[in-house]
Amino acid sequence: MPVNITMPALSPTMEEGTLAKWLVKEGDEIKSGMIIAEIETDKATMEVEAVDEGTIGAIMVPAGTEGVKVNAVIAVLLEEGEIASDVKAPAAAPAKAQAAPAKAEASKPASPPPASTLAQAGASTEKSASAAPGPRLRGDERISSGARIIASPLAKRIAANKGIDLKALKGSGPHGRIIRRDVENAKPGAAEPAHGGVPMPADGLILPQILDDRIYAPDTYELKPLDGMRKTVAKRLTQSFMQVPHFPLNIDITLDNLLESRAAINAAAPKDVKISVNDLLIKAAALALLDEPDCNASYTDKGIAYHKHANISVAVAVEGGLITPVIFKAEGKGLAEISEEMKDLAARARDRKLKPQEYMGGTFSISNLGMFAIKSFASIINPPEGMILSVGAGEKRAVVDDSGAIVARTVMTVTLTCDHRVIGGAEGAKWLAAFRRYVETPQAMLL
Structure with a gap:
């Protein structure tokens, strides 16, 4: 009998997606493992592989259709010996969904409906009884x-x-x-x-x-x-801002030692390795989370989840939204490895080619707008993570040194936004102190 091809769930949180493109047409023979379509989720465009072999008997959802629910039938596959007339349209789910409440209300006493409503209902019933079957419904019809x-x-x-x-x-x-x-x-x-x-x-x-x-x-x-990514970003950040009690902490950090160390590292590194300031900040954040494990945590209804590794999400701006690829176990990776991994993730994020497991599972986020000359800002927490660090631009400022003299130093302002259900003010302040220690004394990252 014909086999239904359904909308796959390409990530644990996916509820619907856009059927961006069909790579096959009705009548085409397909084999298991063959790429048959491209699906746009909220974060990426992903390929769909065929599971069974056969002939495409009918495409139920045309290319470009938005809001296709997970498990909705998008095409029908004919097995050997079957013909297109064997394809039957799936039953319309919305009609059943509306019938259920009506049955539940049947036992409740109700006042008689207006005469106009009865007349409309009678006309509708008479019409449906005499009308011929309508055209086959596709996934975007209601x-x-x-x-x-x-x-x-x-x-x-x-x-x-x-x-x-x-x-x-x-x-x-x-x-x-x-x-x-x-x-x-x-x-x-x-x-x-x-x-x-x-x-x-x-x-x-x-x-x-x-x-x-x-x-x-x-x-x-x-x-x-709105595309899927923009809808999801809007929904998640609205929920985060409204539902997560949060507070900001900010601090100024001197960058001169970090910049000198970066220059020395790049001078000694192979030609294909170039460490960025952001790579050093990722490493420093990961080590600070190990020093202050109470801050490497997430709130859940069952309790506080304390994470064993520092998985650092890094905000990457892409067309139509934002995505946060993750450097997993960043505390144990060298700067060259972090740099190479970050370049690859950022490039594929902009092409919307990341896999769900590459942008989910972070325990802490970094958002850096320093390259746009933003002095300071506060970010919205990326649930279920407990904190997010907002990094401003490094700029020359007048600073009073230990001797009391006014000197020029390169200073950046960072703001830590904390989930108050998980992180208290004292814990957040301790994490910032540890982070500043690693940034202002980068040699400590080697210990």
Whole structure:
């Protein structure tokens, strides 16, 4: 019998993804291990391998479809001797999801519905009984109560932002599907959103909606839809900022000895090895976590997880968001190894080619904006890690030395953001002291 090919879970936290590209078409024969599609997750673009052998009988989800749920059927594979007519469309899950609440409510007493509602229900029942079976539903189509609305996810988002009722539109896509241009060509306000076009949050405060025409005229901006990475970054950082009680600690660190040591190391190193300041900071952070193990921790509902190794996540800016590849067991790695590993991870992060296990599992994060001349800043904690270090630019400042004289020194400001459920102020201060000791006396990293 035909075999369903489903949307794979490419990471432990993946709930949905974008089917970016099909590398096969209907009628193609495939073998186990063959690359058949590319899936865009929140952090990377990953290849999907075929598990079984056979012929592609039907592609259920077209390339470019966003929001495809994990385990949704994306294609059907025919085995030897089977033909395309053997393919049957999977049952529409949303209809079952709506039927369950109705059954649960059946036992509760309820007031009679309005006559208009009864009339609509009767008309809908009569229509469904006489109508011929509709076109096969794909993964981006939905069933609404009383009527079938077939629309792409992008069309639905644009319609929601513009306050357009999809029921009033006629789709120009396949099988009458409502697509982007149908919504963009519709008149805004076809269905007035609640509260005059602005969302009403739970606390009752009315917030302005950026796409409300009363604030910005439609022709004064260009709307770029959110990709999976931007959605995930927005969701995770909002949850972190709102749900994690946090506090910042900042300190100034003198860099002159570190810069001299870096120059000497690079002069003695092979030509293909070049240690950066960031490589030295990664090593110093890892050693400081070993010195202060109470800070190498994560909060969980079951207790505090104290980590045995310093796995340093490093923030890397990529197009459309941010990703944090991890240097695992950084405390035991040499500077040359850290440098080589960081260059490779950063390059593949920008190409969105990292594997989930390469950007998950960090115990501490570093975000460095010094190269942009940012003097100081505070970062949002990257859950479930307990701390994140924000590194500012090294700059010449007037400093009073031990003799009381005013001298010029290269100084940088760092800010440590701590999860107060795990790290207290004293613990955070002790970690900063250990980190500064390694940075200002880099020879201590050799001990």
